[in-house]
Amino acid sequence: MTSITPPAAPTSVELMDQLAQTAAAYYRNFATAAAARGLTLMQGKMLSLLRRPMPMRSLADLLACDASNVTGIIDRLEARGLVRREADPADRRIKRVTLTEEGERTVQEIRAELLTTLSGLDDLGEQDRRTFQRLLTGIFPAGAA
Amino acid sequence: MTSITPPAAPTSVELMDQLAQTAAAYYRNFATAAAARGLTLMQGKMLSLLRRPMPMRSLADLLACDASNVTGIIDRLEARGLVRREADPADRRIKRVTLTEEGERTVQEIRAELLTTLSGLDDLGEQDRRTFQRLLTGIFPAGAA
DNA sequence: TATTGTTATACTCTATAACTATA
DNA sequence: TATAGTTATAGAGTATAACAATA
Numbered sequence: 001m002t003s004i005t006p007p008a009a010p011t012s013v014e015l016m017d018q019l020a021q022t023a024a025a026y027y028r029n030f031a032t033a034a035a036a037r038g039l040t041l042m043q044g045k046m047l048s049l050l051r052r053p054m055p056m057r058s059l060a061d062l063l064a065c066d067a068s069n070v071t072g073i074i075d076r077l078e079a080r081g082l083v084r085r086e087a088d089p090a091d092r093r094i095k096r097v098t099l100t101e102e103g104e105r106t107v108q109e110i111r112a113e114l115l116t117t118l119s120g121l122d123d124l125g126e127q128d129r130r131t132f133q134r135l136l137t138g139i140f141p142a143g144a145a
Numbered sequence: 146m147t148s149i150t151p152p153a154a155p156t157s158v159e160l161m162d163q164l165a166q167t168a169a170a171y172y173r174n175f176a177t178a179a180a181a182r183g184l185t186l187m188q189g190k191m192l193s194l195l196r197r198p199m200p201m202r203s204l205a206d207l208l209a210c211d212a213s214n215v216t217g218i219i220d221r222l223e224a225r226g227l228v229r230r231e232a233d234p235a236d237r238r239i240k241r242v243t244l245t246e247e248g249e250r251t252v253q254e255i256r257a258e259l260l261t262t263l264s265g266l267d268d269l270g271e272q273d274r275r276t277f278q279r280l281l282t283g284i285f286p287a288g289a290a
Numbered sequence: 291t292a293t294t295g296t297t298a299t300a301c302t303c304t305a306t307a308a309c310t311a312t313a
Numbered sequence: 314t315a316t317a318g319t320t321a322t323a324g325a326g327t328a329t330a331a332c333a334a335t336a
Contacts (some may be wrong), residue, residue: 009271010278016256016263020175020193022281023168028209029285030165040327042303048165057317064173066305071319073303093312093317111161118161120284126154132280133155135273136167139265140174185304187326202294211328216296218326238294238335 019139033113037106038080046073047082047107053096055088082106164284178258182251183225191218192227192252198241200233227251 010018027041034044042063049062056074060067074097077083082103088094099107115121124132155163172186179189187208194207201219205212219242222228227248233239244252260266269277 007275009274011274012260012263012266013256015266015269015274015277015281016260018278018281019167019171019263022164022284023171025285026164026168027172040302055317056319065303067318068306068320069304076302091313091317095318111158115157115161117286118157118164118284119286121157121160124160124280128276128280129154129156129160130152131273131276132160133163135269135277135280136160136163139167139263140170141262141264185325200294201296210326212295213297213329214327221325236294236336240295 029114029117030110033110033117036113037109039106039110042073043077044110046070046077047099047103048110050083050097050099050103050107053086053098055094055096057094059097077103174262175255175259178255178262181258182254184251184255187218188222189255191215191222192244192248193255195228195242195244195248195252198231198243200239200241202239204242222248 030044031041034041037044039047045063046059049059054062056070057067059074060070063070074083074085078085081100084098084100085095086098088096175189176186179186182189184192190208191204194204199207201215202212204219205215208215219228219230223230226245229243229245230240231243233241
């Protein structure tokens with residue numbers, strides 16, 4: 001046998017553990033970028049969701065949390081001038097949450113800083129980028145990701 | 146031009162957004178598995194770290210949080226009989242946190258349930274497994290992952 | 291002097307339940 | 314009746330500061 005044995009492919013459990021490490025690192029870096037602007041992780045996540053004006057209810061659904069939590073988080077973001085509550089002309093029960101200009105700026109700063117911590121992404125070739133996207137989208141059953 | 150244009154490879158920003166989705170899905174599933182045993186996300190994470198007995202201080206470092214937080218979380222896990230505080234014979238300042246038998250069982254149950262939500266992993270071939278591991282370990286700079 | 295762990299404090303996040311305004 | 318959002322409440326996570334015990 002002169003052939004070189006390739007390294008064993010990782011098991012599902014090993015991949016799960018690696019995914020846990022990566023998910024933890026992602027949130028650690030996200031929280032750091034948010035904290036640099038005086039925001040908590042949840043406040044930063046909330047801002048990141050507001051690419052378009054959205055009802056409080058939708059934000060609760062996206063965060064998979066109770067609607068009552070959103071009230072407090074939006075309260076604090078509004079007090080800091082990062083978001084606004086606007087009336088929905090079509091349904092007066094609904095309040096649309098909108099980013100202010102400072103809110104937009106803050107989101108962009110957080111995303112830019114996070115992107116620098118993900119420097120490894122820039123070095124990937126086209127094939128790796130396609131594969132990575134396919135793998136990331138495919139590991140959780142439809143609807144869970 | 147009769148050739149088929151391949152789909153454009155995702156940009157770094159698109160991959161970052163996909164990673165955010167996947168990280169969120171991971172913790173959502175983890176929290177669900179922990180909640181099924183009456184545990185919070187942090188309590189579940191703490192148990193998962195205890196593959197070996199560890200000083201409180203090490204747990205704080207691994208969770209990237211202040212040491213004072215660990216006291217409360219371990220208090221609640223100890224009150225439920227899932228962990229024990231043991232003296233370190235070599236350094237009496239240190240308390241080693243150890244899983245009880247029920248704690249071990251609980252960790253294994255959570256991991257098993259989480260693995261079923263990651264059913265997509267089982268379908269990956271050897272090449273995809275190697276690539277996925279390489280990509281997950283490479284996107285954060287050394288020390289941040 | 292430095293380190294480990296705890297306590298006290300204040301703030302944030304979280305789910306539950308009850309409430310209002312609107313549909 | 315049902316839905317959107319708020320309030321009140323209690324429990325959990327979080328950082329800061331101060332402390333006791335040990336190194």
